[in-house]
Amino acid sequence: MDLSGLNPSQREAVETLNGPVLVLAGAGTGKTRVITYRMARLIRAGVPADRILSVTFTNKAAKEMLERTQGLIGKSLKKRPWISTFHSLCVKILREDITHLGYPERFTIVDRGDQESLARKVLRDIRVTEKSLRPGDLLSLISRWKSTGLSPERVADVAQDDKEFLGSMGYRRYQQSLKASGSVDFDDLLLLTEKLFDGFPDVLARHQERFSHVQIDEYQDTNGIQFRLIEALVRPHRNLCVVGDDDQSIYGWRGAEVKHILGFAHQFEGAKVVRLEENYRCTDRIIDIANRLVKHNRDRHNKVLRAHKAAKEEVRFVEFPDEQLEAEKVVGEIRFLHQKKGHPLRDFAILFRTNEQPRLFETELRRQQLPYVLMGSQSFYDRKEIKDLLCYLKVIWRLEDEQSLLRIINTPPRGISTSATQKLLDRAVRIGEPIWKVVDAAEAEGDITPKAAEAARRLHSQFRRWQREFDERPTQLDRLVQSLLEEIDYDRELERQYKEEEQQVARKATLEDYVNSIAEYIDRTSEPSLHDYLTTVVLERRDEGPDKEAMANADAVKLMTLHSAKGLEFPRVYMVGMEEGLLPHKRTVEGTEAEIAEERRLAYVGVTRAQESLTLTRAASRRKWGKPRPSPASRFLFEMRGSDD
DNA sequence: CTGATTGACGTTTTT
């Protein structure tokens, strides 16, 4: 195997195959290369591919890594290495044994939207007004507790203030209703896997045997549970290689703890530590300001990136009177560079802190007729018709999934009114049976009309038939969905809902795209199934609506948050909105030093995305709720520029 | 039961 393309440090990381290894890899130092070469090396050394596990941060990264590794090996592999995110890995583990924990074999994963409405309902149930605790706050509390492994029962003792106390009651109720409906949220995937490992040693042993070598990318972003899961998995052999950069830890708010990467050598005694400090991505000017910026953080591994590329352009700091002009001029410059200087559009990225910022840029890009992709927005799966269809699929997967059933029980209208639905639901909850089972009794006791009862029974038998069909022909998912749509005559429903012809056409086109995306899913999946599909849709970054994936590969300006830019690189980067209150964000300015440090790392991540050209812009005044307000320059700008502070 | 209008209210990041 040819390792001549690697520098000595990279080679050392690749060739230390056994025992714990910590690779401290700065931005742009080739850490993904190290992991892929390492996997190829392991396979060449005779380790069966399917005993290698590599954990990535996103599913997209996993996909890329698999392709690259296969490229290195040259020939196609009979067995594939396991490359996936923590969450997808846990789904696979749970799928085999979740029944041990009292969950149904056919569990469903709730997505963000479901989670929010559940949180809202929980708060209503325990009579907490949104003023004292917002649904979003409840969810982030729950997520934080779950990521430290705290169960609802123990949380009340730990609550530190009123909000947390209310939150602890909410948590208990939230968890009860999730479990009662046989659903798990993102954090449960990890939490339940840990429970499984703790409570069932034989299950753990099975998985320990399954993997002989484990690698983790973006190690700085692992949280407590993830750390414990991995620690348990590698306990017998300790063949663990983690790769990360403490300066790029930007998920502290989600429970990620830098201490795992800072303390790795301590946790895993005898660990080999390799530093990668040769940066091949950015010009020296860019590395300069990145180093200067991050020096302001304490509590970090001391590394200094060395650039290998001389700059042709200076880093630019530009100020505009307001955010409108910021968008106009940035887009104008991109258009100029593209049309007059021949820079392809795919070279450009506009990075920002919040999801509200891109709006103006989108308008401007459209006005100046430049193709663009807004990454990370999940608008495609948020469309009503797609959601409806997904709910059909979820009910087909598990007939008892009432949350999903409620959404579509009368869409299209089939004579089951909201009041009848309510009656059925009440009864079902009261006696603890699925809705389907209480229809006859409800009819007999006059709760619902015979017509509604008949409709419900008909729907039930339809669902049972669909379930059979989907179970029997998993490889024809797309065609089954297509015929499902025809059977329920969803087209007519669209015509009913939307009066304008234009709307109807657009919505129908969306559905068509959607069916096509299922076909694509089948093509790229070795063992397609309804369950696998549903988890994929929920877990994968869904920015790749069918049209978007094409756009992303095509020539288009990319717009994304700093968070979603992690791990990517672009020749020409614009970091916009470099203002106090935006970056660092207002909420952290009022917070602790540690939170500011995380914002600084976020800025660092942004800066180090740029390969050739970096432009940092800010608006002197920014509109907030209609009124313009002065917006002071971000402190990070001074830190980057100032020779010393 | 649908559709339109009003009014309160809000600021982060995502697997």
Add this chain to the structure above:
DNA sequence: CGTCAATCAG
């Protein structure tokens, strides 16, 4: 300035 939920009129 937008969004979204609650409210009201048809």
